[in-house]
Amino acid sequence: MLTKFGATLASALFVFAAASAHAQNVDAGRVIAEQWCSSCHLVDHQQNRVPNDAIPSFRAVANMKSTTMISLSVFLQTPHQPMPNFMLSRREIADVSAYILSLRTADSEKH
Numbered sequence: 001m002l003t004k005f006g007a008t009l010a011s012a013l014f015v016f017a018a019a020s021a022h023a024q025n026v027d028a029g030r031v032i033a034e035q036w037c038s039s040c041h042l043v044d045h046q047q048n049r050v051p052n053d054a055i056p057s058f059r060a061v062a063n064m065k066s067t068t069m070i071s072l073s074v075f076l077q078t079p080h081q082p083m084p085n086f087m088l089s090r091r092e093i094a095d096v097s098a099y100i101l102s103l104r105t106a107d108s109e110k111h
Helices: 004-021 026-036 058-062 069-077 090-102
Strands: none
Touching: 026 090, 058 090, 069 090
């Protein structure tokens, strides 16, 4: 019997494998982020306002050492408060994850 963590991990690995088989679409991920995430997160440097200083921007998330395609996939599949429980498809998760990772700065990759 799989534990909840084991099931989530297996699901994330499946998403990662599926996403790896097909190129992620960074532009589609940006559109999804603007539509679903921008009411709380700063998703793009061109966004007119910072929705909430207490919530990390997508660039800040991208620059966290722990941020990877797998960690983002798991995070976006796992309900957690206070974030709404959006039901994204595997493709949407892969695209949003690719968009977030595209925001990583060169300085963060050296750490």
